[in-house]
Amino acid sequence: MSRPGISRTVLAIYLLTVAGTAIWLSAIFLAPVLTARGSAGAARFIYAAFSPICHQVPGRCFTFHGQPLAVCGRCLGIYTGFAAGLVLYPFVRGFSKLELPSARFFMLLTLPMAIDGAAGVLGVWESPIRVRFVTGVVWGTVLPFFFLTGLADLFLAKRRKVARTLEKIRVNNIE
């Protein structure tokens, strides 16, 4: 769907998402740095902030400065993939149209991580951390295409609603 005036909203949301992703990824690497420098309190806060969404088992985390990152290899892969997807977004989709990726394409990119994750849970195999990272990257790459489209659509709808309300008020005032 291509609409005039869409570019600025999508671009603004894109830039905010890029900033948020940069902060998110920095925090993941900051936790071990703080630990290594002896700032245990601040590091603990970052580890705790990521704990609701990651098991943080040290054996499944990459290390930085000799300390485990704030998330496991698979989660790091997902966030790295998200960042990669953000880099690709302007070239693949541009800022002038809003279109969700197809469900089939999403399923296809989910498959490697789902198989690897399910096999791990069922005890069929224990994949090395690099495989977990790569399957995470594959899945994460498609996510910005959903995220940006949805948020931009939401903001555009809200803006249209506000414009309609203001127009109604203006017409009422004239009458």
Add this chain to the structure above:
Amino acid sequence: MDKQKPEYLRPALIAGAIAGVLSGLPFVSAGNCLCCLWIVGGAAIATKLLAKNTSKILTSGDGALVGALTGIVAAVVDTIVKIPLQPYNMALARRIIDKVSEFGTEMPAGLDGLLEGGSGILSPGWLLLGLFISAAVFAVMGVLGGIIGVSLFAKKKPQASPPAATPPLPGPGDAA
């Protein structure tokens, strides 16, 4: 077609409550370690419920909104479920860490302190801080799940039928 406004709150409450309970229970909560499965899945289910209850063709913005609400509800339910389970979760975490340490794996510094001071985590300040962080993270994950849900479950716009073939313009020979 009925263009009624979709009712976001009901599907968000139902799916958010389920996702929150699953996220709060020991062992089961491990599902969230797989790309926030319960939250992303819960938000996608909320979109499915929303699509079922409205005749409107859902947009990705609708999915984002219902997903964010689902994430916030899930964070609140998760926090409530975790309160009575906190001592058990601490003991479980302690056992896991002891087990992992036996294999010589280095643990993050400060983790011991976090577990020793486990009772402090039950203080209202920590609870509110935890709820705030969970709500923010779960809302973002919920937005993602809701939009994915639109792609998977929402009714699709009917394909525009191709324009009827226009009759060929009469050529010079036709006039004869």
